[in-house]
Amino acid sequence: MGYTMGLNLLLLVAMVATNILSLYHLSSTLQSKPPLPPPVPDHLLHQLTTIRATINHLTRLHPPPSSTPKQPSTIPSDLLLYTHISTIASACHNYPDLLHKYMNYTPLKSCPLDSDVAESLMLRGCHPLPRRRCFVKTVSKIPNSLPVSPFGGLQDNAVLWNVYKCKSFGCLSPFLGFDMKREKDQLMGYKTDLDLPIQQLLQVAKSHGVVLRLGLDIGGGTGTFAAHMKLHNVTIVTTTMNLGAPYNEAVALRGLVPLHVPLQQRLPVFDGVLDLVRCGHAVNRWIPVAAMEFLLFDVDRVLRGGGFLWLDHFFSKAADLEKVFTPLIGKLGYKKVKWAVGNKMDSSGVKNGEVYLTALLQKPVSK
Numbered sequence: 001m002g003y004t005m006g007l008n009l010l011l012l013v014a015m016v017a018t019n020i021l022s023l024y025h026l027s028s029t030l031q032s033k034p035p036l037p038p039p040v041p042d043h044l045l046h047q048l049t050t051i052r053a054t055i056n057h058l059t060r061l062h063p064p065p066s067s068t069p070k071q072p073s074t075i076p077s078d079l080l081l082y083t084h085i086s087t088i089a090s091a092c093h094n095y096p097d098l099l100h101k102y103m104n105y106t107p108l109k110s111c112p113l114d115s116d117v118a119e120s121l122m123l124r125g126c127h128p129l130p131r132r133r134c135f136v137k138t139v140s141k142i143p144n145s146l147p148v149s150p151f152g153g154l155q156d157n158a159v160l161w162n163v164y165k166c167k168s169f170g171c172l173s174p175f176l177g178f179d180m181k182r183e184k185d186q187l188m189g190y191k192t193d194l195d196l197p198i199q200q201l202l203q204v205a206k207s208h209g210v211v212l213r214l215g216l217d218i219g220g221g222t223g224t225f226a227a228h229m230k231l232h233n234v235t236i237v238t239t240t241m242n243l244g245a246p247y248n249e250a251v252a253l254r255g256l257v258p259l260h261v262p263l264q265q266r267l268p269v270f271d272g273v274l275d276l277v278r279c280g281h282a283v284n285r286w287i288p289v290a291a292m293e294f295l296l297f298d299v300d301r302v303l304r305g306g307g308f309l310w311l312d313h314f315f316s317k318a319a320d321l322e323k324v325f326t327p328l329i330g331k332l333g334y335k336k337v338k339w340a341v342g343n344k345m346d347s348s349g350v351k352n353g354e355v356y357l358t359a360l361l362q363k364p365v366s367k
């Protein structure tokens with residue numbers, strides 16, 4: 001018992017130390033010497049020092065006005081570039097108000113209903129979010145059966161609707177991916193060359209000797225691509241955010257894997273483990289070009305040699321596709337298995353002179 005208490009005390013001390021350090025770094029006005037952490041074991045001290053060094057390092061990249069003159073920079077240029085466009089967890093400290101709001105809860109009690117605050121932070125690059133010690137509210141009715149098919153209906157009472165304007169799946173626009181009857185036909189038909197129906201994808205893979213086991217659908221909405229592939233015994237995990245609707249819940253209700261990660265985050269899979277990565281509508285010209293380059297190279301990292309990158313209806317201005325995106329995609333050095341360009345015919349597409357690109361690209365086996 002004494003041992004457990006000692007351990008609890010130790011953890012408490014460590015927690016307090018971390019919080020003190022966080023507070024210190026959040027208030028960049030504090031220039032005096034940091035509060036000395038109470039005695040903690042060496043490995044914890046080491047961790048804290050590492051966190052502190054990282055934050056100090058990054059703070060130096062965006063120095064506060066009062067800080068000492070900058071030393072000659074030895075920071076790798078890619079780190080500089082990357083911290084300007086994207087996530088490193090300490091991006092959290094750029095949004096102290098949101099972060100304080102998020103962390104303002106009562107430990108060991110119910111969490112506030114604030115999944116929207118969490119997502120706001122994530123979308124601003126604060127990811128991974130700090131952990132909390134509160135109980136997230138869940139629905140009171142538990143599903144009494146597994147989904148028979150990933151295209152079965154979605155049950156309204158399986159979702160907490162508090163943070164959404166809609167209070168049922170039926171209220172959401174059918175174009176968002178929550179209408180399962182409609183989703184069953186998605187990715188199946190061939191109307192123009194921009195389409196790559198599932199059957200064709202499987203055939204192309206087969207004819208190229210590519211075995212599809214595991215893939216990732218980036219910005220995959222309610223997981224319809226994963227749903228179709230599941231029927232072919234291929235596992236696809238779907239990254240999706242809950243922008244205005246319960247996308248993550250829907251993916252899960254379909255018996256698929258939702259990954260709640262923003263577009264700018266390093267993909268949470270190891271190098272070379274995927275056979276296929278699909279980028280749907282979420283990946284488009286609105287992503288800054290530099291961020292897009294990091295995204296593509298991260299896709300390259302997770303793809304195995306011989307694996308496929310499928311850009312599905314990527315849209316951009318016609319001129320940019322030629323001048324910017326085609327050369328950018330070309331940097332990967334992938335083989336073009338399919339490359340189809342067509343005009344984007346909806347009103348905003350016509351107004352902005354946009355085109356779609358659907359490309360299936362194969363990563364070379366060795367470079």
Ligand SMILES: *[C@@H]1O[C@H](CO)[C@@H](O)[C@H](O)[C@H]1NC(C)=O
Nearest residue numbers: 202228229230231232233234
């Ligand atoms: C998927 O796997 C199941 C069980 O192993 C098998 O019965 C089924 O035929 C497979 N389906 C396809 C399309 O390969």
